[in-house]
Amino acid sequence: MSVQPFPFFSGALFARKVCHVYLPPSYHASEDRRYPVIYLLHGLYGSEAHWLLKGQAEATLYRMMRSGSLRESIIVMPSDGGYGHGTFYVNWYDGSGRFEDYILYDLIPAIDREFRTIASAEHRAVCGLSMGGYGAFVLSLRNPDVFTAASSIAGALTATSQLTEDMLRTDVCRMIGPVQGPFAKELDLHVLAARRVKEEKKPALHFNCGKSDYLYPLNVAYKSLLEQIRYPHEYMEFEGEHNWDYFGKHLTEALDFIERQFAAAAT
Template sequence: MRIKAFLVCWIFVLAVALNAQVAKTNDFFLESKLMGRRIPYRVIFPSDYQTSEKRYPVIYLLHGLSGNYKNWTEKTKLTKYATEYNFLIITVEGENGWYSDSKTKPNSLYESYIIQELIPEIDKKFRTITDRNHRVIAGLSMGGYGAIKFGLKYPEKFVLVGSFSGALAATSIKEGTTLEWITKTIYDAFGPEGSESRKENDIFQIVRSLSDEQVKKLPFIYLDCGTEDFLFKDNQDFMKLLVEKRIKHEYRQKPGAHTWDYWENQIQEFLRLAKKFIEKPIL
């Protein structure tokens, strides 16, 4: 009887210990004044968030086209990986808005929403470290484009920005060159081909226009792309432009396609890199 009681107690203690080491996730909604509607986001809390009074660095993760804010936790083991790091991780909702302020849809202002509403909301609602050196943003495909654009346009906000298989040349996509529903999202976000709004959101153009002083203020840029990815050439071209402009960055390419198997591996690589930057920015 004593042995049985001991085993029950031991199992209970082990379960509690293991549970304490698991990162917790919760969904929240932000009442966006800019867009006039509720926008969801998901928070992955550090395993010791509830038992400490510490403040934490923040990583924002952006999903791809046709995805949503749940993708990162439902299609990868991100929650498991997060237990190794003391980050507050926010998975952001961006619909199919290209993380931009739409020129055709007044309730799709995702660039302003993230910069003006979401980041201040996170810093106010949770125990974050609010300075630039403890804030990171990254994303896959459409989200990679968004993360890089935010780093270029708002360098004072982020120490590190990352793109996995980024759709970096999105603003250059022409009608008839890809699926019709994709070109519609691009038109909705950026306006017609050749428009000023397309140029303003073209990250190749943004990089080319940077002065030497502006380059010095940029966050570190991380890029990776699979060699079998249909966006591989665009990523190589962008990397070459970063080299030309002497912008600090890291570029990786490895076998892989535009798939969750590839991003499963790369998010682990990026979390390790983010940890290094947050501990000691390499700038």
């Protein structure tokens, strides 16, 4: 069985959680071999099961590992924490939940204890769609000592300056606090990239988006920002809308990029 549920306890959320773990074909053939890990994040209104149920992730992973276009890796598909319609994988300003801490200090250590991972940043990456694309970038940019690379598929790659008044009337203010406040700036992908580009250790970034996607303008704006500050990145755009047809199809490019980062680390 290549995919198995893995239950664990989150101290950050004080809750029992479950993620799905894809084990590579050779995992049970040896008790000594260790593997890099990719965390695959779901989007708004989603769950830890959606990459399997709607994105055909298992078939994509099997095909890529069998062909050698992605080295054999452990793929972890977690919940975002399960609060409301989506947590964006960050600690919330109003104290509703510490969803970044849940990923960093509960999920990752549990995976490294239970499975034969290569437990280092150079062999750990994160990828996500929509809200999960934002999650992949914010987690990696805030924690370059944890993730070597991040890939976003049709991600909500936003900055606080791009939030509309309608958005601020929703859960967004509960999440980020005052728009011009220091807490919000720590969750602003534009601010984080501008800060990180000056440092030697920074995550490699890939993002792709459909040209008919409602998040396409945010992706184009983020591409322009990274070009302006000279942050190395890979950007792709394709025909497509914000749906599972696009997400599932373009998981391949996101994983191709991560494979190249793993290969660079290995050499």
